[in-house]
Amino acid sequence: MKRIISVFAAASLLAGAASAQSLGNLVSSLAGSSNAANTISNVIYAFTGNTQAVSLPGTWNYTGPAISVGGENALANVTGTVASSSVESKVGGYLEKVGIRSGAVTFVFNEDLSFTCTIKSIPLQGTWRTISDGNKVQLQFGKTMKYLSMTGTLTSTATGCKMLFDGKRFLDFVKKAMTYVGKADGTASAITSLSGSYDKLQIGFNLSRKK
Numbered sequence: 001m002k003r004i005i006s007v008f009a010a011a012s013l014l015a016g017a018a019s020a021q022s023l024g025n026l027v028s029s030l031a032g033s034s035n036a037a038n039t040i041s042n043v044i045y046a047f048t049g050n051t052q053a054v055s056l057p058g059t060w061n062y063t064g065p066a067i068s069v070g071g072e073n074a075l076a077n078v079t080g081t082v083a084s085s086s087v088e089s090k091v092g093g094y095l096e097k098v099g100i101r102s103g104a105v106t107f108v109f110n111e112d113l114s115f116t117c118t119i120k121s122i123p124l125q126g127t128w129r130t131i132s133d134g135n136k137v138q139l140q141f142g143k144t145m146k147y148l149s150m151t152g153t154l155t156s157t158a159t160g161c162k163m164l165f166d167g168k169r170f171l172d173f174v175k176k177a178m179t180y181v182g183k184a185d186g187t188a189s190a191i192t193s194l195s196g197s198y199d200k201l202q203i204g205f206n207l208s209r210k211k
Contacts (some may be wrong), residue, residue, distance in 0.1 A: 012051055015206065018089045018144065019147060022147040023116070023161050025166070027060035027105065029106070034072060036150070042138055054154050054155070054156050054161040056109040056128065056130070056154075056161075057109050057110060057111050058108075058109060058136070058209055059106060059107070059108050059205065059209070059210040060106065060107040060108075060160065060161075060208065061102070061103070061105075061208050061209075061210055062100070062101075062102060062105035062106065062205055062206070062207060062209065063102050063159065063160070063205060063206045064092055064102055064106070064109070064163055064206045065087075065088055065091050065095055065100075065204070065205070065206065066089075066153075066163065066190055066202075066203070066204040066206045067087050067088040067091060067201070067202070067203060067204075068164050068201075068202040069087065069200065069201055069202075074110070078093060087201075088126055094190055094191045095174070095191075098125065098178050099119060099120045099178070099181065100119065100174070100177075104119065104120055105117070105185055105205075106117050106118045106208060106210070107205075109128055112191065113127050113128055113129055114126070114127055114128075115127065115128045117177075119181050120181055122180070122181045124140050124141060124145055124177060124180065125142050125143060125144075126139055126140050126141040126145070127139075127140045127148055128140070130154065130208045131151070134154065135153065135154060135155075136151060136152065136154055137151070137152060137153075137154040138150070139151075141173075141176075143178055144148055144171075144175060145176050145180065148172065148176055150165050150169050150173060151165070152164045152166070152169075152196040152202070152204055153202075157206065159208045160204075160206070160207045160208035160209050161207050162204060162205065162206045163204040163205045163207070164202040164203070164204040164206065165202060165203060165204050166202060167195040167201035167202055167203050168192075168195065170202075170203040170204060171192055171195060171203070174191065
């Protein structure tokens, strides 16, 4: 019996070694390519069996803001105590004023890890990648957005997915995007005032996949 167990153990070790060796060879062959880190990450997913919670490649429509609040005083100082859904409605109202509304914003994530965010028919381009086993997403915008980088959580929803970013970072995105699309006004400042009343406010996108 011990001999049989030993044989199985040895076979498992050999299989693991072979898989690790083939993974190592493939990683080595990719090391010099562009977007190597992202490609290697995807290769590791394939070899280890870990899958991303959300498969991003494709076209996504913005359906409204995603909001998350945290901390002991998260719901203080904004018209008293309100539900986070009410906060979402407030922020959504501000974003709509500057053109970030359902039907006016789309994301196209490509297999080559490039993406285009279109706001009011004006494209903002960059690169994307998932990290933390697919639980986080990093968006790196290009020159037009002054190379703004945003890293946030990525989770699936009943209608698609949501991306949540640090509130201040998201507002920085709003300000830069509105300047680029020609609609810079005081709305971003109003959102900043709103976020200043919260502890650990996160703002982002609720997205649905285009069919």
